[in-house]
Amino acid sequence: MLKLADVSHVELVAQLVHKFVDEEVPWDTPDTEVILDSVYKVLSSPLEQSVGLLSFSPVGDPKGMLLATVAPSMFSRKVSTIELAFYIQPQFRDIKLASEFLTAYETWSKEIVKADYCCLACLDDRVAKLYKRRGYTRSEQSFIKRIK
Numbered sequence: 001m002l003k004l005a006d007v008s009h010v011e012l013v014a015q016l017v018h019k020f021v022d023e024e025v026p027w028d029t030p031d032t033e034v035i036l037d038s039v040y041k042v043l044s045s046p047l048e049q050s051v052g053l054l055s056f057s058p059v060g061d062p063k064g065m066l067l068a069t070v071a072p073s074m075f076s077r078k079v080s081t082i083e084l085a086f087y088i089q090p091q092f093r094d095i096k097l098a099s100e101f102l103t104a105y106e107t108w109s110k111e112i113v114k115a116d117y118c119c120l121a122c123l124d125d126r127v128a129k130l131y132k133r134r135g136y137t138r139s140e141q142s143f144i145k146r147i148k
Contacts, residue, residue, distance in 0.1 A: 002104050005052030005065065007043050013052055014039045016065045020087035024123055027144055042067050042084065051108045053101060057092065064088030066101045070113055080117040081109040098130055 005013055014035045021030040042050045049070055055063040067084040083105065088097055102120075109115040120136060122128050128138075 001055070002100055003054045003056065004047075005043055005054045007040065009052065009054060010036060010040050010043055012062055013043065013054065013065050013067070016062060016087050016089075017067070017085050019089070020085050024087070027146065039067070042069065045069075047108075047112055051105075051112075053104050055088075055092075055097060055101070062089070063092035063097060064101065066105055068105055068108070070115065071119075078116040079113065080119050081105070081113055081115045082119045083121060086120070095130065098127075099134070102130075102134055 014032070017035050017039060018030045018032065021028060021035070039052070043052045051066075051068050053066045055065075057063055064087055066086045068081050069084055071080050071082045072078075073080065086101065088101070106118055109118045118136075119139075120131055121142075122131065132138075
């Protein structure tokens with residue numbers, strides 16, 4: 001079962017974000033202070049602007065989290081929601097939990113934000129397949145280059 005995260009969960013969500021960055025963002029080094037500040041901003045914002053979702057095991061261990069925000073288009077009146085971080089701890093990874101997070105994200109996007117689009121990112125082909133099965137289409141490719 002998923003739970004809405006609030007400011008009382010900042011440290012817990014920040015720990016999961018740190019793991020996410022360690023595993024999924026190889027070009028960046030996590031900074032605990034920046035992560036705590038970023039998570040606080042998401043979790044303290046009104047639900048119409050951003051959301052944090054958490055899942056716990058029956059004994060209270062955190063299984064994973066999803067953080068998302070709202071992004072108006074620069075080119076039209078369309079509104080999108082954008083996933084900022086989506087992480088499930090390795091021992092809890094399965095299609096059912098991932099789908100539960102995605103359903104909650106899509107419900108928030110549609111019913112609370114009234115968004116036109118949901119946006120997700122991934123670096124893993126298995127995750128991309130899940131997104132495609134749920135009706136998402138690849139819209140662009142991202143590239144990164146270290147310049148400093």
